Amino acid sequence: MLKDVRTRRDILFVTAGFAAFAALPVSPLLAAGADVEPLIKKIAGEKTISEGRISLDLPTIAENGLVVPLNFEVESPMTADDYVKSVHFFADGNPNPQVADYTFTPLSPKAAAQLRIRLAKTQTITALAVMSNGDVFSTKKEVKVTIGGCGG
Amino acid sequence: MTSKVTPRVRMPATATAGEIIEVKTLISHEMESGQRKDASGKIIPRHIINKFTATFNGQEILSADWHPAISANPYQSFSVRAAESGVFVFSWFDDDGSVYKSEHTVTVS
Numbered sequence: 001m002l003k004d005v006r007t008r009r010d011i012l013f014v015t016a017g018f019a020a021f022a023a024l025p026v027s028p029l030l031a032a033g034a035d036v037e038p039l040i041k042k043i044a045g046e047k048t049i050s051e052g053r054i055s056l057d058l059p060t061i062a063e064n065g066l067v068v069p070l071n072f073e074v075e076s077p078m079t080a081d082d083y084v085k086s087v088h089f090f091a092d093g094n095p096n097p098q099v100a101d102y103t104f105t106p107l108s109p110k111a112a113a114q115l116r117i118r119l120a121k122t123q124t125i126t127a128l129a130v131m132s133n134g135d136v137f138s139t140k141k142e143v144k145v146t147i148g149g150c151g152g
Numbered sequence: 153m154t155s156k157v158t159p160r161v162r163m164p165a166t167a168t169a170g171e172i173i174e175v176k177t178l179i180s181h182e183m184e185s186g187q188r189k190d191a192s193g194k195i196i197p198r199h200i201i202n203k204f205t206a207t208f209n210g211q212e213i214l215s216a217d218w219h220p221a222i223s224a225n226p227y228q229s230f231s232v233r234a235a236e237s238g239v240f241v242f243s244w245f246d247d248d249g250s251v252y253k254s255e256h257t258v259t260v261s
Contacts, residue, residue, distance in 0.1 A: 067223045091221055095187055098219040107213045109172045113230040116223035118185070 036090040036097045036126055043088055043128055044136045053137040054087070056127045065119040065145040070099075073112035074129045074137070078104075084111035085130045093123025119145050157181050159254045161242055166259050167234035175206070176229040179244050179252060185220035201226060201252075203245040209238040234260050 040049070057071035074084045083106045089099035104111045111129070119125075122144045129137045159179040167173050179201065186198025198220060205215040213232055232240065237260045244252040 094221050096220055099221040100219060101217040103215045103217075105212055105214065107208060107211060107233070108231070109233040110231045113214075113216070113228060115228045116226065118221050118223050 036092050039088075039090055039097060040126065040128055040138070043086075043130065047134060047136045049128070049136045049138045051137070051139065054127050054129050054139045056125070056139050056141050058125060058141050058143050060142075061144045061146060062119060063146050065121070065147060067116050068119050068143060068145075069114065070117050070125070071112075071114045072127060073110060076111050076131065078106060078108060078111060080106045081132065083108075083132045085132050087111060087130075088128040089117075090126045090128070091117070091119060091123055092126070093119065093121045095120065099125070119143055121145050157244075157246070157250070157252055159242065159244060159252045161254045161256060163232075163240070163256055163258070165257070166261060169234065169236070169260050171234045171260075172231050173234055173258070174229060174231055175240070175242075176227075177204075177242060177254075178225065178227045180225050181244075181246075183220070183222055183224045183226065187220065199247050201244045201246050204228065205243045205245075206230070206232065207241045207243075208232065209236075213240075234258050236260055 053075045055073050059068065062068045070089070072087060074087060076082065076084045078084065084104050086104065087102040090097045091099050099117055100115065102113060122142070124140050124142045126138060126140050131137070157180055159177065162176040164173055181201050182199065183201065184196055184199040186195065188196045190196050200218065200220055200222065202218055203215065204218065206213045214230060218226065238258065240256045240258060242254045246252070
C-alpha cells in the first residue's frame, strides 16, 4: 500500500519535471530578458511619464510562473472627453517583453480588466497608461517567481 | 495538441439601465508560445490568440492585443455598461486566421 503511494508520487514528480523542462526558453540569451525602454518610448514618445493613476495588482510571490493573475484599474471618469485610451504591460524578464496592450473607448465604464499571464522568472512588470489628452502614467511591480515559466 | 477551441462567457441576461455589469470570459486554447521545443529539439511554432475584442450593438467597448505571455486557456474579465438593451459580441482572433465569437443579448428593464 505504502509502496503504491510512493510510486504515484514519483510519477507526479517526473511529470512536473518534464513540464518545467518543456517550458524552457529556446536559449539562455533570449531568456536573459529584453529591454523594455524602447517599447515604452515608442508609446509615450516625448511625453513625460508620471507616476500613479494605475492600480496594478499582482502577487508579490508567484508560485507558478505559467499562470500569474494580473488585475488592473486606471483611475479615470471614462467620459467622451476624458478617458483612458490604452494600457500596456511589459515584463522585462520574459523572452518577449510584450505582455498585452488594451485599448479602451468611452463606452467602457472602467479602464480595468483581470487576466492571467506567464512569467519566465522573477522580474519587474511595467504598466503604462495613455489618457485621451495624451498624458502618460506608469507604475511598476516586482514579482518573485518560485517555479518559473522556465524551471527557475 | 490542438483541441477544439471553445469560448465561454458569463454575464447576466438582464440589467437595470446604466448598470455596470461584469463579464467573465474564458477560452480553451493552448497559447503555444513559440519558445518551446518538442522531443526532437525542434521549436514548436507559435500559435496563440493575438487579439480580443468586445462590442455592444456594433460599437467597440475595448480590445486587447495579446502576446505569448498570456497564459494558456486565456481568462479575462472586465466591466461593461448596460445603457440599453442590445447585443454584446466578444471575438477572439487566432494566429491561424480563425475567429471565435460569442454573442450575448442583454435586456435592460
